[in-house]
Amino acid sequence: MTAPAGPPPIQKVTRFAPSPTGLLHLGHAYAAHYAAHAAGTGGRFLLRLEDIDRGRCRTEFEAALLDDLAWLGLRWEQPVRRQSEHFPDYERGLRGLRDRGLVYPCFCTRAEVQREMAAAAGAPHQTGPDGPIYPGTCRHLTMTERQTRMATGTPFAWRLDMAAARAATGVLTWHDARAGDITATPEIFGDVVIARKDIPTSYHLACTWDDALQGVTTVTRGTDLFQATHIHRLLQALLDLPAPDYDHHPLILGPDGRKFSKRDKAPTLRALREAGHTPDDVIAMANIS
Numbered sequence: 001m002t003a004p005a006g007p008p009p010i011q012k013v014t015r016f017a018p019s020p021t022g023l024l025h026l027g028h029a030y031a032a033h034y035a036a037h038a039a040g041t042g043g044r045f046l047l048r049l050e051d052i053d054r055g056r057c058r059t060e061f062e063a064a065l066l067d068d069l070a071w072l073g074l075r076w077e078q079p080v081r082r083q084s085e086h087f088p089d090y091e092r093g094l095r096g097l098r099d100r101g102l103v104y105p106c107f108c109t110r111a112e113v114q115r116e117m118a119a120a121a122g123a124p125h126q127t128g129p130d131g132p133i134y135p136g137t138c139r140h141l142t143m144t145e146r147q148t149r150m151a152t153g154t155p156f157a158w159r160l161d162m163a164a165a166r167a168a169t170g171v172l173t174w175h176d177a178r179a180g181d182i183t184a185t186p187e188i189f190g191d192v193v194i195a196r197k198d199i200p201t202s203y204h205l206a207c208t209w210d211d212a213l214q215g216v217t218t219v220t221r222g223t224d225l226f227q228a229t230h231i232h233r234l235l236q237a238l239l240d241l242p243a244p245d246y247d248h249h250p251l252i253l254g255p256d257g258r259k260f261s262k263r264d265k266a267p268t269l270r271a272l273r274e275a276g277h278t279p280d281d282v283i284a285m286a287n288i289s
């Protein structure tokens with residue numbers, strides 16, 4: 001006699017979501033392998049190109065990253081989602097927030113924001129994970145002032161009215177495989193930008209939207225993005241999206257003890273490959289087990 005069938009195992013869906021702004025380095029090799037491995041047997045591993053910043057993303061980096069990941073032996077589901085092809089999706093999400101009065105237009109220039117922040121510096125609770133918190137200048141504009149500035153074509157971003165957003169949601173939690181159950185505290189960021197002046201969305205909105213749309217069950221990414229999850233959890237609640245599990249993995253560090261980054265000329269996979277290293281060498285260097 002066969003044992004009664006239990007509930008079908010949950011099929012894990014994971015993703016690696018690089019931005020094609022440079023060549024991949026060992027840190028990316030680690031993160032990509034980590035995500036692919038986390039999908040487990042029978043799971044689905046997705047690759048998503050987070051290329052909303054058209055000024056910084058380049059098609060040659062995109063081609064190089066697809067090639068480097070395949071060279072490493074990774075295989076992912078097709079089609080690859082390219083965020084720059086889906087701006088109308090994110091605009092729908094933004095509209096939902098706008099209709100509920102949860103975002104407001106911010107006309108401040110970078111210099112004005114800096115000035116405002118400098119003026120507010122020193123006041124308690126004014127610094128968040130990304131630095132000084134926006135003091136909320138444009139939140140106080142009247143509807144007429146907003147309309148006038150919009151009508152004159154002054155560029156603006158959309159910022160989340162954090163107090164209103166928090167009032168619209170109760171206590172929110174999320175689960176991280178390493179850190180356990182976490183209570184979301186998105187207010188530490190203040191009124192974050194949800195759609196930029198130059199781009200009709202933001203990393204936070206596009207990433208949260210896509211993780212839900214693509215049915216991602218486990219978001220794996222480095223601990224450098226741990227705090228961003230507070231915002232993503234809030235957006236899930238506001239946009240009525242499911243909350244995936246999270247697994248923020250440690251970042252691999254260079255010999256100097258600092259994290260690898262595109263900026264400080266960490267060895268790229270391309271350079272390692274051209275120097276004659278094999279995928280196995282790279283896997284060993286990135287401590288992938």
Ligand code: GLU
Pocket residue numbers: 016017018019050207220221225
């Ligand atoms: N696109 C982001 C990056 O390259 C990663 C986003 C994520 O994994 O949530 O840093």
